[in-house]
Amino acid sequence: MQKTISKEALSELPLQHFEGDVVVVEDESKIEELVRELEQHSVIGFDTETKPSFQKGKVNKVALLQLATSDQGYLFRMNKTGFHPALVRLLENQDIAKIGVGIRDDLRGLNRLVPFKHAGFVELQDYVKQVGIEDTSLRKLAGLVLHFRVSKRQRLSNWEAPHLTPSQVIYAATDAWVAIELYKKLTALFPKEEVQTLSI
Template sequence: MEKTITKEELNQLPLKHFEGRVDVIEDINIIEELVKELEKHDTIGFDTETKPSFQKGKVNQVALLQLATNEKAYLFRLNKTGFHPSLVRLLSNPQIKKVGVGIRDDIRGLNRLVPFKQAGFIEIQDHVKGVGIEDTSLKKLAGLVLNFRVSKRQRLSNWEAPHLSEGQILYAATDAWVAIELLNKLQEEFPHAQAQTI
């Protein structure tokens, strides 16, 4: 496996996105039931989105929490539901691995909503350094490890919009799902490299 990938090489790769079922959750009453579904999995993909702030010193609250399995992505609109206790329970559960790329800021952002003790998180950027991969952005890792491109076009869009667009929904689901795909492929390629939790 290559250690780096150029922009040109990345642009040659096919564009891919999550093709499973995506649920956008705005109803606080169904969160507990959905978390119970997620708790049946031992590994889930994790990411968050925050409305960008173009003002110096102003940081917006996390608006969206994405959790994904191989077949399904759950997009929890925290700006509408709040950070539900059952989600806090899931993110504090050491038995369930939560996998993501560049997740320390995501965890900090969630802690600003409700302080909690995270457990079971795997940072793919840490994991790939252990196997000699030098490019650690999600986009480059998808290219290097999975041989496809993911679009980052929606990253700076308004995650607090009344309704998320189709593009935002696909982007958010893909980011969480790609993390699981990366971990699976890395474990297949480098079976001796242990993924440490943070």
């Protein structure tokens, strides 16, 4: 396993994105049912998006919570639905592993909406350091471990827009899906390495 990957090597890899079904959730009344679907899985991918602030000192609230299985993406538009109690329940469930990259900031942002006690979160940046991988961004990990690259073009787009564009939907679902694919591949490559969850 390579420890690093150059920008040049990364740019030569094929571009990949999530190709499963994606549910964009803007109706609060549907959240409980969708969370029950997610609760059937022991491992899910996790990410959030926040509208970028170009004003010094101003931090916007989390606008989107992305959760994914290997073939299904769920995009919860928090700016429209609020932080539903069913989502809090899911994020506090220690029996469901929530996998992400750089998730401490995501959790801080969610805690500004509703304080909760996160449980079962796995930070892949911590995990890969244990096996000697030095490049720990989601993009570079996808290149090193999965041998494809993901687009970051939509990262600074408006996540509070009235309607998400198809490109935003694919981008957001891909980030959560890549996390779960990385986890599956890494645990297969390094089966003896202990997977630790973030402490509260």
